[in-house]
Amino acid sequence: MSDRHEPLRIEVDRDRCAGAGMCALTAPEVFDQDDEEGLVVLLRPDPPPEHRPTARMAAGLCPAGAITVGENGDAERAGP
Amino acid sequence: MPYDPPDTDTTTVDSPTADTPTAGSTTTADNTTADTTTEITTTAAEEPPTLPTGRHTGCPFDPPAELTALSDRPLRRLRYADGHTGHLATGHAAARAILADPRFSSRYELLHMPVPVPGMPAELPPAPVGDITGLDAPEHTRYRRLLTGRFTVRRMRQLTERVERFTAECLDAMEQAGPTADLVEALAQPVPALMICELLGVPYADRDRFQSQVAVIFDQAADAEARGGAYAGLLQYLNELVLAKRAEPTDDLLSDLTASDLTDEELAGIGGLLLAAGLDTTANMLALGTFALLSNPDQLDALRADPGLAGQAVEELLRYLSVADPILRAALEDVEVEGETIRAGETVTVSVQAANRDPLRFPDPDRLDIHRKATGHLSFGHGAHQCLGQQLARVEMAVVFPALLARFPTLRLAVPPQEVPLRERSNIYGVISLPVTWDEA
Ligand code: SF4
Numbered sequence A: 001m002s003d004r005h006e007p008l009r010i011e012v013d014r015d016r017c018a019g020a021g022m023c024a025l026t027a028p029e030v031f032d033q034d035d036e037e038g039l040v041v042l043l044r045p046d047p048p049p050e051h052r053p054t055a056r057m058a059a060g061l062c063p064a065g066a067i068t069v070g071e072n073g074d075a076e077r078a079g080p
Numbered sequence B: 001m002p003y004d005p006p007d008t009d010t011t012t013v014d015s016p017t018a019d020t021p022t023a024g025s026t027t028t029a030d031n032t033t034a035d036t037t038t039e040i041t042t043t044a045a046e047e048p049p050t051l052p053t054g055r056h057t058g059c060p061f062d063p064p065a066e067l068t069a070l071s072d073r074p075l076r077r078l079r080y081a082d083g084h085t086g087h088l089a090t091g092h093a094a095a096r097a098i099l100a101d102p103r104f105s106s107r108y109e110l111l112h113m114p115v116p117v118p119g120m121p122a123e124l125p126p127a128p129v130g131d132i133t134g135l136d137a138p139e140h141t142r143y144r145r146l147l148t149g150r151f152t153v154r155r156m157r158q159l160t161e162r163v164e165r166f167t168a169e170c171l172d173a174m175e176q177a178g179p180t181a182d183l184v185e186a187l188a189q190p191v192p193a194l195m196i197c198e199l200l201g202v203p204y205a206d207r208d209r210f211q212s213q214v215a216v217i218f219d220q221a222a223d224a225e226a227r228g229g230a231y232a233g234l235l236q237y238l239n240e241l242v243l244a245k246r247a248e249p250t251d252d253l254l255s256d257l258t259a260s261d262l263t264d265e266e267l268a269g270i271g272g273l274l275l276a277a278g279l280d281t282t283a284n285m286l287a288l289g290t291f292a293l294l295s296n297p298d299q300l301d302a303l304r305a306d307p308g309l310a311g312q313a314v315e316e317l318l319r320y321l322s323v324a325d326p327i328l329r330a331a332l333e334d335v336e337v338e339g340e341t342i343r344a345g346e347t348v349t350v351s352v353q354a355a356n357r358d359p360l361r362f363p364d365p366d367r368l369d370i371h372r373k374a375t376g377h378l379s380f381g382h383g384a385h386q387c388l389g390q391q392l393a394r395v396e397m398a399v400v401f402p403a404l405l406a407r408f409p410t411l412r413l414a415v416p417p418q419e420v421p422l423r424e425r426s427n428i429y430g431v432i433s434l435p436v437t438w439d440e441a
Helices: A022-026 A049-061 B065-072 B092-100 B139-151 B153-157 B160-177 B183-188 B190-200 B204-218 B224-247 B253-257 B264-295 B297-305 B307-321 B390-407
Strands: A008-012 A031-033 A040-042 A067-071 B075-079 B085-089 B180-182 B327-331 B335-337 B340-342 B347-350 B435-437
Touching (some): A008 A049, A022 A049, A022 B153, A031 B153, A049 A067, B085 B092, B092 B327, B139 B153, B139 B253, B139 B264, B153 B390, B160 B190, B160 B390, B183 B190, B183 B264, B183 B390, B190 B204, B190 B253, B190 B264, B190 B390, B204 B224, B224 B253, B224 B264, B253 B264, B264 B297, B264 B307, B264 B390, B297 B390, B307 B390
Parallel strands (some): B085 B347
Antiparallel strands (some): A008 A067, A031 A040, B075 B085, B335 B340
């Protein structure tokens, strides 16, 4: 488990997004949805410390695996 | 906000199994298929059980005891209605992995039914036009993209005031007609019905025409003919409506979609699905949720004392009650889950209610505890098909429960709890009616 206070680098993949809105619900400071397709919009790729826990949580809850969280400003797609 | 992830790192749980929904490719990067050639033979000797049906086991909110007994392993073999040997997923992690994995198909014609459905053929026909729950990418993605923009968190929140106003009207009417009421009729059905009607552009006044049809569609005890008839009736109604919207568009989803390249048939199908889902699911959550709160006075008091807990209470009620269950998927190729190989062509029954009671994910799972963080439950499903209307459902529930409790401080059941009639044989669990009473002020 990574430290909550380490810098985060977030990426989103709109092709994967299913528009379910878990991200915008969970971390509205970091994610939004566009009005046309309802797909994820990344508001803050490097959220400040106070929004990191919810940003992580949103990534974990995303049903489509569309959100990637990298540590130390170094975004890595999860998995191999 | 503190949050305790279920695993060592929730941020990576999803990605390995979730392929790009639009790609339709089979080159899934996956770290769980390292060795699909290893046969797991531990279950081979036992005759697989069949899926327990019915929910009532003493506590109307708990999964059947037989299902809980089968939940000792996250994934096990299951005997299906037609003799097919497939799988049952009851573990939260397994359920989540399967639902997120595009190597599992939602196409009806690939699925085996776990329990016999009266009059239904063993082999299901493909999804009728517009029924996007029975499609995979890329067809599913195409439809879904046309709809998601209408159901965003922001748009649904904008409806809060409308929900509040209509809820207040329903409560007024209930109070005037009281001091007893059937909560289903007085509140749980009208609120979601009005909201989905307004959103779609279906006249609320027409609901006599479709509400009973929707009930039949979800009724497992109804025979195939009755269900088919109800579905046809619903489609016919929507067809007429779609034609009317084409001729004279109004400000609603169906009118907007007439500007897309969808055919009349597709539009009616999608409209019918959204209407049916929007009417029945939330209505059952509202009524059964009220029943659950009334049966747990400490939780009810906590929510009444602090309406700010509503959002959290809603998630917990969704987890605890899991009204829509199960979800079926068919493996398109061999996939390894929890050390077991699910073979291409095999059906997996994902038990949402069992997964939501997985003690590894939710400690003390059989306790209704509105203070717990129940996010991560699978009550809206998971993966590309995760419920489109979930944000609307959340807004409705977060408004209705606190409003009801505030208006009737002495609200209680009007009959003994054992006498509340349950929807035992419906795809959406709930109560048929919920007689409640209160002291007049
Ligand atoms: S939670 Fe995932 S699927 Fe849902 S809108 Fe956000 S990125 Fe898209």
